[in-house]
Amino acid sequence: MKRTGILFFPAFDWSLGDSHPEREERLLYTQEQLFEEGVLDLPQIKQYSPRVASLKDVLRTQALFPNPEAHTEGLDPHLISAGSSLLLGEAQVKGEIHNGFVMARPPGHHSGATVWGNRGFCSLNNEAILVNYLRAGFGKKKIAIVDTDVHHGDGTQDIFYHDPNVLFISLHQDGRTLYPGSGFVNEKGGFNAWDLTLNIPLPPGTGDEGYHYVLENWVLPRLHAFAPDIIINSAGQDNHFTDPLASMNLTAAGYGRITELLQPDLAVLEGGYSIEGALPYVNLAILLALAGEDYHHVREPQKIKRNTVTLAALKPYIQELKRQQEAAKPSLSFQSKPFFPSGNWIYSPHSVYYDTEGFQETRHDYVRECSDCGGTVYIESRKYTEKSILVRIPFQACASCEQAGYDLWEHLQNSKESFSYGFLQNQLHDSHYVWNRKEGLRKF
Amino acid sequence: MFNRIGIDVGGTYTDAVYITNGQIRHTAKVPTQSENLVETLMNAFDNLKIQDEQEISQITVSTTLVTNAILQNRIPPVKLFLYSGNGMKVDALPWPVNYTELRGEMDYRGREITSPDEEEWQKLNLADLEDDYSHVAIVGKFSHRNSLHEEQLAGYLKEHNPTIRIALGHEWGQSNFYRRSLTTYLNLGVSDLYQQFVQQLQAAVRARNIQAPIFILKADGGSLPLAKIRPIDSIYSGPAASVLAALTQTAPDESSIIVDIGGTTTDIGLALSGVPLLSSKGAQIGEFSTLVRSLAVRSIPVGGDSVVRLNDQGVVLENYRMGSAYCLGGANPTPTDAMRYLQLIDYGDLGLAEEGLYSLLPSEQRTPETLEKLALDIINIVVEKIARAVDSLQREWQEEPAYKVWEVLHPQENKTFRTIVSGGGARGITTALGKRLKTPVQLGAFPEVSNALGAALSKPTFDCTLHLDTYIKQYRVEETGEQGKWTGALRPHREVEGFIEALAQQQAADYGIEVQDMEKEPFDFFPIVQNYQTVGQIVRGSVHVRPGVIGRVQV
DSSP: OOOEEEEEEOOTTOOSSTTOSSSGGGGHHHHHHHHHHTGGGSTTEEEEOOOOOOHHHHHTTOEESSOGGGGOTTOHHHHHHHHHHHHHHHHHHTTSOSEEEEEESSOOTTOOSEESSOBTTBSSOHHHHHHHHHHHHHOOOOEEEEEOSSSOOHHHHHHHTTOTTEEEEEEEEOTTSSTTOOOOTTOOOOGGGTTOEEEEEEOTTOBHHHHHHHIIIIIHHHHHHHOOSEEEEEEOOTTBTTOSSOOOBBOHHHHHHHHHHHOOSEEEEOOOOOTTTTHHHHHHHHHHHHTTOOOTTOOOSSOOOSOOOOHHHHHHHHHHHHHHHHHOOOOOOBOOOTTOOSSOEEEEEEEEEETTTTEEEEEEEEEEOOSSSSOOEEEEEEETTEEEEEEEEOTTOOHHHHHHHHHHHHHHHHOOOOOSEEEEEETTTTEEEEEETTTEEEEO | OOEEEEEEEOSSEEEEEEEETTEEEEEEEEEOOTTOHHHHHHHHHHHTTOSOGGGOOEEEEEEOHHHHHHHTTOOOOOEEEEEOOSSSOGGGSOOSSOOEEOSOEEOTTSOEEEOOOHHHHHHSOHHHHHHTOSEEEEEETTTTTOOHHHHHHHHHHHHHOTTSEEEEGGGSOSSOHHHHHHHHHHHHHTHHHHHHHHHHHHHHHHHTTOOSOEEEEOTTSBEEETTTSOGGGGTTHHHHHHHHHHHTTSOTTOEEEEEEEOSSOEEEEEEETTEEOBOSSOOEETTEEOOOOOBOOEEESOOTTEEEEEETTEEEEEEEEOSSBGGGTOSBOOHHHHHHHTTSSOOSOHHHHHHHHHTTSOGGGOOHHHHHHHHHHHHHHHHHHHHHHHHHHHHHHHTOOOOSHHHHHSOOOOOOEEEEEEETTHHHHHHHHHHHHTSOEEEOSOGGGHHHHHHHTBBOOEEEEEEEETTTTEEEETTTOOEEEOOSOSSOSHHHHHHHHHHHHHHHHHHTOOOOSOEEOOOEEEEEEETTEEEEEEEEEEEEEOOOBSOOOOO
């Protein structure tokens, strides 16, 4: 029997604030719906209980700035959500289950390579932490993430932007009309991983038919051409027509069809804040679709009130978008610091806004140009006056990028430059270090 | 001070035990005459040699009657009407009975989505209800949140035919529409049979001049007065009783693994700090998944009489028996023969045990050394199968799903266990089992009447689980299915403590039991938010009296 795993972790004792969308109530009605339907009695469904991810699991993927201790308070729910993804992902690759659904709070896809705090309700990137866990411990090489949350998965994109072995596809409501305001077709990945990020911004009002059309005609061909070892779906549910934060027109059964088309090995809940009108039904439809059951009878009580973009109107829009996407070329800026090891360093400065706490992170990213691997990454990141630095030796790093990483790391520990903490993310050997002049070196 | 009688009415034998203050005065074992239960029970009472009937404070009965009726398909048909609404397809799950789906839908908070259709009701062939069906069960999806549609149809049917017996699903106030439907169906289906049993029991008790109240043992190891128990709750009281019997022989807060070895089946239970582990799902009986709360017990097809065979891989233990053990005159070698051969037990013929085991070996291998190894192998296989079931139970306990951050950060602590083994071959496996489980092993006393003993010392269990929606102004009680109007605050705090306390006291009074040492779960408060405004709360909380035993017996 093909089994479907479910890890339901509604975090009933945790919220980001009394009336915050990310609150105790969020999965309450989903629980009522799933339990009342008797879904857990389906013979192919296997329920798992959560576990806590370790700091090492996190640091393999994300640098916690200025240092891990600064996050200890309040990180627990996020570690459980991430740990839940790891547990179910592991069950999938070990063949215990055919596929699975991590229905856990809090979400994660806005959380990027460097983390100073919570943004877009996310502190840790559950899917990204899972992806690197599977690569570090289970020999997975090529992984695809398809993000069907209505918001651009900017955190996930940031983490894998230079990674030639991870295909990241995000479908979302156009960033000109919705948080976080990114995810345009010209964002196609860093130079070393060009065309491994695909953003498809959709017009507000897109409905089931339009969404499925884009999946069938754009996403699936791209996905199949990549031929990943495993497909992960960031299954946000805020494309639903009742969502209070976004303006799309998908239905619960429409989400069932998305799942059926994508055939993800693992679906991981992201956003979705119509906690009464959508979540109980969308969660049910996704789970039924994963379990190979009929989801067409899942019908939310409300009717669509917003105008839906017709397929006839959407088709030319998508064709134009695709043309622009294909035409987009990398814009390169080379710049390096005096102490940088040899090679061409691609420089991209940008800033990240943390809406939950209201501050700005300023980033200076440098990536070593490389045709053999993802390239050494050097990131200087600043919040107010505090500065931390990340050095990353990527998975499957070539010898010269590995050496470049060590050289940078050695330089940091001897430099006169003032910064709070340095992080070495050695994905190649799965050993991760935090260093500070006063506290010395710590291994994770 | 207690003087109690415990009775276990099994399919073959009825066992009874009379206990005064921890001392077993008398035990009885009489054949069950299924056609004459009154006489069976009177015989049992007579064998207990009761001198002063007035002294007896309580009789508790465990019975397999309802279990067997369901497993043997001896229940009358019940007409089942479902308000199945939208969602998962009804037939995604296997239904062992027929049903008729009707229009009408509620949502997860008990708000009406679609009202029932009276025209549809008029088209129902109600003549059937008089001829073929005198019992009707009506169950709606989310009826445990709002019973309106069930009540409406019940009213309509009663008007049409006042004599039909109707059961409504919301009286089983837990979620799970599928299980609620089957539980409602079964409970109604066995009700006549159970009533008959009640009358026979009362007749026998009256005939022997006993005035003591009669309690029935439930699947969760608790007991309730005869008239208050829901018949279906009496299933699986046998395994529950055997767990309780073991607890009468342990220290009050000890954690124990309880192994009861029968002829073909071994039951395994777990008690944590003196409290038996409850199953996280309702009981499964035959093809029926129910909401019946039951102890987490594993029954594995291994016993003293299991047939042993030898193939290329070595010793194999079959799932069945074929008569008794070879050393007791049977035709096949069994674990009992291995135990007898190794002189771990003293019943059965030693010579026959040897002969039986020899028959497994080709003639050239028949040496005392190979025979001894064979006997040890057989015992190890039995022990290994039991140990695996113990592991799986412990996993069930440790891997219970957690829905709160606090629960994940405070996982179940490891406990130190003691193993209590009872039943026919118990003595034969104590050493091997202790070694494998790495726990001390103790032999259970009074194995011949252990179920009656467990029943005798059982206590009332009690649960009251509140689900309150202050915005909709409705409260519901899971265990009784009670639904009522909430007149308190939108954001109650202290108020709910008093409210659940009052509900629990009322419920206990209705059951006619006294509850002491109620255990309170912390309340969960869910603010209900609309447009960034908190407009009310959903509050969940519960109080319990856990299963256990009221005293210990002197071994």
